[in-house]
Amino acid sequence: MVASESKRSDEPLTTKMANETQDAILTTISRIPKGKVCTYGVIAKLAGAHGKARYVGHLLKKLPTDSSIPWHRVVNAQGKSSFPETSQKHQEQLKLLSEEGITIRNHRIQLTHYLWQGE
DNA sequence: GTAATGACCAGGC
DNA sequence: AGCCTGGCCATTA
Numbered sequence: 001m002v003a004s005e006s007k008r009s010d011e012p013l014t015t016k017m018a019n020e021t022q023d024a025i026l027t028t029i030s031r032i033p034k035g036k037v038c039t040y041g042v043i044a045k046l047a048g049a050h051g052k053a054r055y056v057g058h059l060l061k062k063l064p065t066d067s068s069i070p071w072h073r074v075v076n077a078q079g080k081s082s083f084p085e086t087s088q089k090h091q092e093q094l095k096l097l098s099e100e101g102i103t104i105r106n107h108r109i110q111l112t113h114y115l116w117q118g119e
Numbered sequence: 120g121t122a123a124t125g126a127c128c129a130g131g132c
Numbered sequence: 133a134g135c136c137t138g139g140c141c142a143t144t145a
Contacts, residue, residue: 021142040127044141052141057126062143074126082126089126 021049025056032073035100036116037109039077046118072096079109
């Protein structure tokens with residue numbers, strides 16, 4: 001199902017282009033299958049926003065944690081969580097991923113096995 | 120309008 | 133393996 005997390009009714013809607021981009025990105029993230037992960041760059045590319053990897057991170061940062069977006073399936077190109085190891089978010093992310101059957105080796109995810117680049 | 124920031128990436132050393 | 137540098141683009145002050 002689509003994310004539709006962007007409440008355009010309340011959001012100030014800075015620009016419509018950004019709105020489309022963010023919606024595409026959020027939708028793409030919600031399409032990540034369980035047991036798989038995706039990188040910021042790949043998400044941006046799948047969302048048709050090639051080169052806007054940083055924007056993906058910004059959206060996740062702004063989004064609430066209760067959002068239906070599986071933020072924990074999003075990792076950086078190095079196969080690691082973008083949070084410091086001391087952060088609770090980092091621990092929680094790896095925990096959630098391991099719950100989905102993803103093998104994590106020394107705080108690192110094997111992108112060669114678990115990377116999802118679309119269908 | 121300019122400058123700084125950021126859950127990034129690829130390349131070079 | 134790690135660390136640094138430049139580039140990327142939207143948001144924010």
